[in-house]
Amino acid sequence: MEELQYPIGRFRAPEQVTPAQLKGYINDIRHLPALVEIAVQHLDTWQLDTPYRPGGWTVAQVVHHLADSHMNAITRFKLALTEAQPVIKPYDEAAWAGLPDVTLTPVNVSITLLHALHTRWVHLLENLSPSDWQKTFVHPEHNAIFDLQTTAANYAWHGRHHLAHIENTKYEVGGRK
Numbered sequence: 592m593e594e595l596q597y598p599i600g601r602f603r604a605p606e607q608v609t610p611a612q613l614k615g616y617i618n619d620i621r622h623l624p625a626l627v628e629i630a631v632q633h634l635d636t637w638q639l640d641t642p643y644r645p646g647g648w649t650v651a652q653v654v655h656h657l658a659d660s661h662m663n664a665i666t667r668f669k670l671a672l673t674e675a676q677p678v679i680k681p682y683d684e685a686a687w688a689g690l691p692d693v694t695l696t697p698v699n700v701s702i703t704l705l706h707a708l709h710t711r712w713v714h715l716l717e718n719l720s721p722s723d724w725q726k727t728f729v730h731p732e733h734n735a736i737f738d739l740q741t742t743a744a745n746y747a748w749h750g751r752h753h754l755a756h757i758e759n760t761k762y763e764v765g766g767r768k
Contacts, residue, residue: 595644598755602748608740613716613724619747621713623754624705627654630757631698638764639698643756648688650760653753655693656684658701658708664746665712671728671739672719678729716743 605612631639631654639651648656663682670677687693724740737745 592644595759596647597752598759599748599752602745602752604741605744608724608744613740613743616743616747617713617716619750620709620716620743623657623750624702624709626754627657627705627757628702630754630761631702634761638761641760641764643760647756650757651698652688652693653756654698655696655701656688657750657753658704659687659693660684660749661705661708661712661746664742665708665715667728667742668712668715668739671726671742672723676727676729676736678731681730681732 631650634650640649642649643653659682663679667679670679719739724743725738727736727738728742729736
């Protein structure tokens with residue numbers, strides 16, 4: 592079950608982040624919307640409604656979750672950039688995945704949102720100074736402080752993680768890989 596839940600492994604925060612790694616994280620974030628769009632483009636409704644693992648979200652819920660999560664991500668970045676160590680607002684991801692905007696909206700709407708959101712996010716990330724990357728926010732659910740470079744690594748992983756869910760499910764249900 593661990594392999595189905597974490598097909599690329601669990602996130603491991605880097606001990607130190609180099610400029611080359613940051614560039615890689617930004618590129619992962621930049622390319623995610625197109626990769627998700629390609630991954631779901633030939634899936635029918637049945638395939639989109641297939642969970643990526645027993646008890647897990649459907650492919651459609653994963654796509655909508657990426658949009659929800661990454662909207663929160665850019666907000667977290669902006670808060671950290673404009674306030675002194677803000678406390679971010681966590682949200683109930685599972686509850687959000689069951690709301691009508693997820694259950695009734697076609698995935699192409701969230702893919703369009705991802706394209707627009709990631710364009711803005713990448714413009715922001717590419718223009719951060721070295722000191723900006725050190726800025727932090729508090730995550731009250733984790734009772735921890737996160738800097739922006741580690742957060743970029745986490746969201747780059749997050750996108751690859753859910754893309755693997757989509758691609759693995761597509762393969763399992765007979766879609767084109």
